Amino acid sequence: MNRLIASIAVFGALSLGATSANATIVTFFDDYTAGPATFDSTVIGAGGTVVTDNWAALPTGTSIARTDYTITKNNGAIMNPGPYSYGAVSTSGETININPSSTDVNASRAGSALRFTFTTAVNAIGFEVGDWATCCTPSSLYISFDGGAPILVGTSLTPGDQFLTNNTANVFVGAIDDTASFSVVEFWGDGLGEFLVAGGTIRYANVEENSLPPSVPEPGMLAMFGLGLVGLGLARRRRKA
16 A cells, blocks of 8 residues: 555656646737737747848748748748738738638648748747738637647637737737747638738747746646645655554
C-alpha cells in the first residue's frame, strides 16, 4: 500500500513538473496601437527581437516574395494587395483579401488561408486585420504554425462586437508558440460571407523555447498534484509509525 501511495505522490509531482515545463502559446487581440505594443514587449521579455515589415507597393500574383518570407494563399489564388481603411482607421500598409471560403475551420483554412513561408524559422507573428466582425457571425480568426492545430485568436458573436477603436472593424492579432521554431505560418477566418483582409505591418520574431511564463495547470492536474501531496504525507506518517 505504501508503494502505491508513494507512486501516486511521485506521479503527481512529476505531472505538475511536466506541466510547468511545457512551453506556452500566447495570443494577441487588440486595437492597432495597443496590440503591437503588447506583442513587442512580450517578444522582448522572452529574449527575442521583433522584425517589422511594412507592406507597400506589393505586386499582384500567386506568390509574393519579401525579405524573410514568401506570401501565398493555400488555394493558390492570385493576390491583389492594396490599401485598406474602414471609417476613420486605416491599416499601416497594404493588405491582402482572404475572405473566408467556408464556415468549417479546416475547409476555410484550405480554401482561403494566407500563408507565410519563412526562410529562417520563427515562432511569433502579429499583423493587422481589417473589415472583420461586420457580418456573418459567429466568425473566428485562427493562426497555425507548421500546419499544426488552429490557434484561436479572436471570435465575433454579433456584428460589430469587436470594433475596438473609432467604431471600426480593425484589430491586431498575433500568436507566439515557444514550443519550437517554425517555417510556415497560416492565418484565416471561418465566417463565410465575411469580408476579411490582413497585412499592414507584419511583426515576427523567434523567441527562446520555454521562455514564456508557463500556462496555469489544468484543474485535473492540480487535483492530481494535491493527491500526490496527500499520498506523500501518508507515506511519511506510516514510515514514522
